[in-house]
Amino acid sequence: MNTYRTGYKTELKPNNKQNTLLLKHAGIARYAYNWALERTSKREIKPNAMDIHKYWTKWKKENINWWSEVSKCAPQVAFQDLENAYKHFFRKVKLSKKGKIRGKLGYPKFKSKKGSDAHFSLTGCIHIEYNRVKLPRIGWIKLKEKDYLPIGKPSQVFITQKAGRWFVSVQKELPIKKVKKEYYSSVGVDLGVKKLATCSDEKVFENNKFLKKALKKLKRIQRKHSRRTKGGKNREKMREILAKQHFKITNQRKNSLHEITSYLTRTKSRVVIEDLNVSGMLKNRKLARNISDCGFYEFRRQLEYKGLRYGCAIVIADRWFPSSKICSHCGWYNKDLKLEDRTFRCKKCGLKIDRDLNAAINLNNYNGTVSSTESSEKISSEKAFGERSAGYSNRNNETALNELGIKQKTNYKFFISFKGRAKANYPEGEIENA
Numbered sequence: 001m002n003t004y005r006t007g008y009k010t011e012l013k014p015n016n017k018q019n020t021l022l023l024k025h026a027g028i029a030r031y032a033y034n035w036a037l038e039r040t041s042k043r044e045i046k047p048n049a050m051d052i053h054k055y056w057t058k059w060k061k062e063n064i065n066w067w068s069e070v071s072k073c074a075p076q077v078a079f080q081d082l083e084n085a086y087k088h089f090f091r092k093v094k095l096s097k098k099g100k101i102r103g104k105l106g107y108p109k110f111k112s113k114k115g116s117d118a119h120f121s122l123t124g125c126i127h128i129e130y131n132r133v134k135l136p137r138i139g140w141i142k143l144k145e146k147d148y149l150p151i152g153k154p155s156q157v158f159i160t161q162k163a164g165r166w167f168v169s170v171q172k173e174l175p176i177k178k179v180k181k182e183y184y185s186s187v188g189v190d191l192g193v194k195k196l197a198t199c200s201d202e203k204v205f206e207n208n209k210f211l212k213k214a215l216k217k218l219k220r221i222q223r224k225h226s227r228r229t230k231g232g233k234n235r236e237k238m239r240e241i242l243a244k245q246h247f248k249i250t251n252q253r254k255n256s257l258h259e260i261t262s263y264l265t266r267t268k269s270r271v272v273i274e275d276l277n278v279s280g281m282l283k284n285r286k287l288a289r290n291i292s293d294c295g296f297y298e299f300r301r302q303l304e305y306k307g308l309r310y311g312c313a314i315v316i317a318d319r320w321f322p323s324s325k326i327c328s329h330c331g332w333y334n335k336d337l338k339l340e341d342r343t344f345r346c347k348k349c350g351l352k353i354d355r356d357l358n359a360a361i362n363l364n365n366y367n368g369t370v371s372s373t374e375s376s377e378k379i380s381s382e383k384a385f386g387e388r389s390a391g392y393s394n395r396n397n398e399t400a401l402n403e404l405g406i407k408q409k410t411n412y413k414f415f416i417s418f419k420g421r422a423k424a425n426y427p428e429g430e431i432e433n434a
């Protein structure tokens with residue numbers, strides 16, 4: 001049986017003693033990470049979690065005495081983190097040598113008490129009951145939310161601290177449900193900055209106004225923070241408030257995305273989204289914050305795991321697919337379309353349509369093969385419509401649908417053929433010259 005992994009995360013309600021113990025665990029994880037980074041940087045040890053752990057076990061007995069208070073798992077996971085950080089760095093170095101990327105390579109950094117969120121992982125004797133969780137060396141800790149975590153004995157839990165609050169997360173393997181939807185329906189979704197998401201069936205998800213309010217507040221706090229003297233107590237206090245506000249915003253954003261992704265994966269059989277070249281877009285500083293606010297990565301991540309859960313194929317269009325530049329009616333390619341043009345005007349068939357809706361319809365029509373010749377005259381069709389394959393969601397439509405056990409009554413190719421479908425799906429846009 002095919003399974004997928006899903007994560008559950010919820011807040012802990014530790015007492016003072018437990019809070020201290022949690023902090024100690026996080027402290028040793030950070031200490032061990034920095035300890036290992038120092039030695040691997042000097043090439044005393046290979047950047048490999050196993051090697052580091054061997055070295056650490058010997059070293060700690062000779063050099064420190066407080067290691068016995070905490071579980072040995074905390075440093076172990078920190079070493080794994082470090083290994084991953086190195087792998088990431090080496091991958092970037094390789095790409096950079098080939099000239100594929102520019103910018104910082106991201107050599108692993110020392111973790112400061114202030115900078116990164118404290119986190120560690122525990123294995124061993126773990127118990128989850130409906131309102132509490134038992135952790136090795138720490139004991140039973142109450143949970144803020146009851147009856148959410150899967151009850152049982154997981155082999156591993158992750159503990160994180162965010163803005164002064166502690167969270168526990170566990171993973172669980174679940175079988176992939178072969179959800180049979182009543183009818184086949186496909187939708188293209190264009191992610192935007194002003195509107196969070198526009199669907200090809202004309203449904204629009206606006207950006208949450210709570211988020212806008214929270215962002216305003218964030219600005220105020222940021223200003224206050226920067227006015228405080230560096231290293232002072234007041235600055236430290238402001239930093240904590242700032243972290244709390246950031247956390248709040250992240251949560252609000254996640255919530256609104258959850259609503260959208262649940263809706264899409266539950267009601268649709270196929271969702272097509274863009275493969276955003278985020279690193280390219282982030283060069284535009286003004287756009288940068290907005291983009292990260294909308295949480296494109298988070299959106300895609302949620303779609304991918306919920307797609308598996310609810311039997312919805314997620315298709316990521318190639319990053320060269322010019323979804324906003326093609327006319328969704330006749331396939332004319334508008335090479336002069338600018339970022340500020342909110343309306344798409346087709347010079348060939350006269351279609352006048354909202355830019356985002358046009359893009360969403362094109363995404364819905366996205367297919368490995370395209371019958372429109374007009375658009376391929378201007379752009380290399382291979383680049384524009386080629387399907388990349390990496391990971392589950394990028395596999396081609398048919399494979400993805402077959403794996404989920406979705407059978408289509410209609411001939412698939414016909415169903416999403418570029419021209420035919422576009423007409424059937426024709427939105428309310430006006431036609432000026434036709």
Ligand SMILES: [Zn+2]
Nearest residue numbers: 327330346349
């Ligand atoms: Zn047209």
